[in-house]
Amino acid sequence: MMKRRLILIVCTSLALMWGISGLAQNQARGDRVYIRDLEGIWMDEAYLKELRATKMPHQSAKKQRPVVIAVKREGRVYPFVSTDFEKAALMVVLDVEPDLEPGSYRLVLGVKNAPTSSDEAKYVLFKGTRNANKVFDKLEIKELFITKGQWANYERVGLELGPAVNRIVLTGNYKDRKGREWSFADNGKASFPDKTFYYELSLNDKSAKCEYFEAEDLESPDGKRLYGFRWKRGELQLYEATVRKDRVRCEPVPFAFLKPY
Numbered sequence: 001m002m003k004r005r006l007i008l009i010v011c012t013s014l015a016l017m018w019g020i021s022g023l024a025q026n027q028a029r030g031d032r033v034y035i036r037d038l039e040g041i042w043m044d045e046a047y048l049k050e051l052r053a054t055k056m057p058h059q060s061a062k063k064q065r066p067v068v069i070a071v072k073r074e075g076r077v078y079p080f081v082s083t084d085f086e087k088a089a090l091m092v093v094l095d096v097e098p099d100l101e102p103g104s105y106r107l108v109l110g111v112k113n114a115p116t117s118s119d120e121a122k123y124v125l126f127k128g129t130r131n132a133n134k135v136f137d138k139l140e141i142k143e144l145f146i147t148k149g150q151w152a153n154y155e156r157v158g159l160e161l162g163p164a165v166n167r168i169v170l171t172g173n174y175k176d177r178k179g180r181e182w183s184f185a186d187n188g189k190a191s192f193p194d195k196t197f198y199y200e201l202s203l204n205d206k207s208a209k210c211e212y213f214e215a216e217d218l219e220s221p222d223g224k225r226l227y228g229f230r231w232k233r234g235e236l237q238l239y240e241a242t243v244r245k246d247r248v249r250c251e252p253v254p255f256a257f258l259k260p261y
Contacts, residue, residue, distance in 0.1 A: 033096045033105050035071070035078045037136060041161050042069040042154040045138075048168075055169045055231045056211045061085075061204045067146050068161065069154060077113045080124075082145045085204035089145035091122060103129050162188055165201055170213070170229070174236060174258035182258055190215070199227075202248070210250035212241045235259055 044067040050060035060066065061084075070081040071093060078093040091109040094116060099106050107124040110116035128139040142151050157164035163186040170184040180193040190199045197216040202208065210228040217225035228239035228250030237254035 031098075033098075033136075035093050035096055036073070038071050038093075038096070038107075038139075039073060039078070040071065040156045040159050041164055042071075042139065042141065043157050043164070044068070045153040045155050048155055048157070051165075051168055057165070057169065057201060057203045058205060058208060058211050061206075065147070066204055067143060067152070067154075069141065069143065070161065072159065080107065080109055082143055084146050086206075087146060094121065099125060101127075103127055162200065165203065169201060170199075170236070172260045174260055176256050176258055182256070205248065207246065208248040210239065210241065210248065212248050212250065230254075 047064040047066045050064045067084050080091045080093050082089045092113045094110045095108040097106050104127045109122040125142040126139045128136050137156050139154050141154050167186050171186050174182040183191045188198045199213045199215045201213045212226050212228045215225045226241035228241040230237045236258040238256040239250040241250045
C-alpha cells in the first residue's frame with residue numbers, strides 16, 4: 001500500500017514538473033527571436049532624425065555618423081553588414097540567442113556560414129520589444145565594428161536601403177516655376193520634363209562640395225551624369241554637377257526650382 005502511494009506521489013510530481021516545464025518551454029518559444037525577425041535595414045535613429053530634418057545626406061552625416069546595419073537573406077544564409085559608408089564589416093548571422101535580461105538578445109556572427117567555435121564567433125548584443133503587430137521596428141544595438149561597442153537606438157526602415165533613403169530625401173511629385181512636372185520615385189526612377197532615368201543618392205562623400213545624385217545617362221562616355229541638389233525653404237533646387245580635381249562640385253546657380261505638390 002505504501003509502495004503504491006509512493007509511486008502515485010512520484011508520478012504526480014513528475015506530471016506537475018512536466019507541466020511546469022512545458023509552460024516554461026511554451027513561454028520561451030513565444031518569446032524566441034529568429035533571424036528572420038530581424039531582417040531589414042536598421043539605421044541609427046540620431047542620423048535618421050537629422051536626415052528627416054534636412055533631407056540632405058552629406059550635411060546630416062557631418063552632424064551624426066550614418067551607421068547602418070543590414071540583415072538580409074540570400075538563399076539559406078543571412079549576411080550581416082555594418083557600415084557608415086566609409087568602412088564596412090561583413091559577417092554571417094549564425095543564430096540569435098537570449099541574453100541574461102528579459103528582452104535582451106545577441107546575434108551570433110561568423111566569418112562564413114559554417115560551424116564556428118565560441119572563441120571565433122562575434123556577438124552583437126541588442127534589446128527590443130515587439131510592437132502591437134508582433135514585429136520589431138526599433139532596437140537598441142551594441143554595434144561592434146564601426147562604433148566599437150557603443151549602444152545606440154536603431155530603427156528598421158525597410159528591406160532595401162536605396163528606397164528608404166530616397167523616400168526621405170527626394171521621393172515626390174514636383175512642379176517647376178513654369179508649371180512643368182518632375183518626379184522622383186522610391187525605386188530610384190526619376191522623370192524630368194525631357195527624360196526619364198534611374199538615379200542613386202550619394203550618402204557620405206566627404207570630399208564633395210555639394211549634395212548630389214548619380215543619374216543614368218546613355219549619351220555620356222561613362223554612362224553616368226551628376227546632378228547636385230539642395231533643399232531651401234521647402235523648395236528643391238537642382239544644379240548641374242561635375243567632377244573636378246577628384247571632387248564633385250555643383251554650379252553656383254540652380255537650373256530648376258521645384259515645389260512639391
